[in-house]
Amino acid sequence: MKKSFIILGLIAILFVSACQPPQEDISSEIGSTTEPVIDSYPVAEPTDQKGELQMLNFVKSELARETNPNVDEDLIKTLANNNTAFALAFYDQIRNEEGNIIFSPFSISLALSMTLAGAEGSTEKGMLNALQIDLPETDLHPAFNALLLAIEESQNRSDSEMAGSHFQLNLANSIWGQTDLDLNTAFLDTLAKNYGAGLFAVDFKQNPNMARLAINDWVAEETGYKIEDLIPEGAINAFTRLVLANAIYFKGSWMHPFNENLTIDAPFYTIDGTEIIAKRMKLLGKDLIYKRGENYQAVSLPYLSSDFVMTLLVPDAGAFHEVEDQLDQAMLEAILSSLWTEKVDLEMPKFDFDTNIKANDPLIALGMGDAFNPDVADFSGITDDETLMITDVLHKAKVTVDEEGTEAAAATAVIIGLTSAMPEEPISLIIDRPFMFMIRHQPTNTILFMGRVTQP
Structure with missing residues (x-):
C-alpha cells in the first residue's frame, strides 16, 4: 500500500478590520466602479442544523490574470532572494519556541504582498521592510506573478512514471470582503492581474461566524481537507472588513x-x-x-x-x-x-506534525508595527470608506514525511x-x-x- 506523504500549509489569514464601529446600513452589493463578474460559491450555514448549503457571491475584476507577464529575470531573482531573507528572518523570530516547527514563508509573504496592494505611506514601507523586499511595489506584484507561474509550471515536470507515485502542487489565493464595502478598483485589479484572486462577498457585520465557516471551508477544500478549522471561533467579528487568504498544498513522491x-x-x-x-x-x-x-x-x-x-x-x-x-x-x-x-x-x-502560528508579534518585530496600529495604519488603497488595520495574521502548516514521499x-x-x-x-x-x-x-x-x- 502506498503511504500518503503530504505537506500542506495553509497560511496567512489576514484580518483587516475597521478601526471604528461598523455602520448601521448594509447593502447587498460590493461597491466598485469596475463592472464585477459574479459567480456563486456554496457554504454551510452555521445556524442550520441540517447543514444545508448557502450560496455566496463571488466578485472579481473584469481583468484576467496575466499569464505571460513581461518581467525581467533579475526582478524574479531579486524577489526570490528577498523571500529567502524573509524566511530566515521569520524563522529567527519563532525558533525560540520549543518543539518542532513547520511554516510556509512563501505563503505568508504571498498573503502579505496581496495586502501591500492596498497599503500606503509608512504602513507600506514597514511591510516592505518586514518582508525584506527590495523591489518597488510597482515591480513587486508582476514579479510575484511571474514567480508563481514558474513554480506552478514545475508541477507538470514529472521525471518518472512509477506506479502509484504522485505529485501535486496547489497554490490558491482568495479575498473575503464585507458585502457593502466599497473597494477601490485599482486594488481589485492588482490582485486579479497578478494573483488570480477574486473576492467572496460575506457579511461580517451581521453574521461573522458564517463568514468564518465559509473561509475555513475554502481553506479545507484547497488543502485537500488536511487543514481544517484554521480560524478559531471569535477571531472574526463585526469589525472585520476583509480577510486575505492563501493556501498551499503539496503532495509528492520521492524520486x-x-x-x-x-x-x-x-x-x-x-x-x-x-x-x-x-x-x-x-x-x-x-x-x-x-x-x-x-x-x-x-x-x-x-x-x-x-x-x-x-x-x-x-x-x-x-x-x-x-x-x-x-x-x-x-x-x-x-x-x-x-x-x-x-x-x-x-x-x-x-515525522508527522503541524504548527499553528499567530504571526502578529514576529511581523511587528520585523518592522510592520504600523499595519497593526489603529492610530497610524493606512490601507486607504483598499477603500476610502473606512479606516482599516490588520488585526491578526494566522498561519497553520502540516507536514508528513514517510518512505514514499514528503511534504x-x-x-x-x-x-x-x-x-x-x-x-x-x-x-x-x-x-x-x-x-x-x-x-x-x-x-x-x-x-x-x-x-x-x-x-x-
Whole structure:
C-alpha cells in the first residue's frame, strides 16, 4: 500500500478590520466602479442544523490574470532572494519556541504582498521592510506573478512514471470582503492581474461566524481537507472588513523512495540529549546532492518533479543551537552552492506534525508595527470608506514525511551531477538528532516550506 506523504500549509489569514464601529446600513452589493463578474460559491450555514448549503457571491475584476507577464529575470531573482531573507528572518523570530516547527514563508509573504496592494505611506514601507523586499511595489506584484507561474509550471515536470507515485502542487489565493464595502478598483485589479484572486462577498457585520465557516471551508477544500478549522471561533467579528487568504498544498513522491522493509525502531536524541525511539527510514547507496560542513551535514532529496527537493541541514551532535544561531542567508547560499553529488547511505526519521502560528508579534518585530496600529495604519488603497488595520495574521502548516514521499517543495536540478569514475564507499548520514529542513523550488531558489524536527 502506498503511504500518503503530504505537506500542506495553509497560511496567512489576514484580518483587516475597521478601526471604528461598523455602520448601521448594509447593502447587498460590493461597491466598485469596475463592472464585477459574479459567480456563486456554496457554504454551510452555521445556524442550520441540517447543514444545508448557502450560496455566496463571488466578485472579481473584469481583468484576467496575466499569464505571460513581461518581467525581467533579475526582478524574479531579486524577489526570490528577498523571500529567502524573509524566511530566515521569520524563522529567527519563532525558533525560540520549543518543539518542532513547520511554516510556509512563501505563503505568508504571498498573503502579505496581496495586502501591500492596498497599503500606503509608512504602513507600506514597514511591510516592505518586514518582508525584506527590495523591489518597488510597482515591480513587486508582476514579479510575484511571474514567480508563481514558474513554480506552478514545475508541477507538470514529472521525471518518472512509477506506479502509484504522485505529485501535486496547489497554490490558491482568495479575498473575503464585507458585502457593502466599497473597494477601490485599482486594488481589485492588482490582485486579479497578478494573483488570480477574486473576492467572496460575506457579511461580517451581521453574521461573522458564517463568514468564518465559509473561509475555513475554502481553506479545507484547497488543502485537500488536511487543514481544517484554521480560524478559531471569535477571531472574526463585526469589525472585520476583509480577510486575505492563501493556501498551499503539496503532495509528492520521492524520486528515490525509501525501502519500507528496512524501516526500524531506532534511537533519536533530542536537543537535551534525551533518547526516544522513532521510526527510522533507510535509503542506501543513492547518488544524492550532499555537503559536509564544519559542524553539519547537508543533503537534498528530489521529488518526482525534480524542480522540487527537500534539503536537510543536520548539525553534528551537540551543535544544533550553534548551527541554528549561525544560519543566515550568506551561510545558506554557501551551503546550497557547494552541494555535490555523492553516493550516500541515508537514515532519517519519519515525522508527522503541524504548527499553528499567530504571526502578529514576529511581523511587528520585523518592522510592520504600523499595519497593526489603529492610530497610524493606512490601507486607504483598499477603500476610502473606512479606516482599516490588520488585526491578526494566522498561519497553520502540516507536514508528513514517510518512505514514499514528503511534504513541501524544494528544488534541485542537479540530481544527475558528476559521479566518480571508480566505485567509492557510500557516505553514511544517520539522522538520529535534531535537524532543519527546507522545501525549495530550485529553478527560482524559492523556499516554500521551512522547519525543524527536534522530536519526530
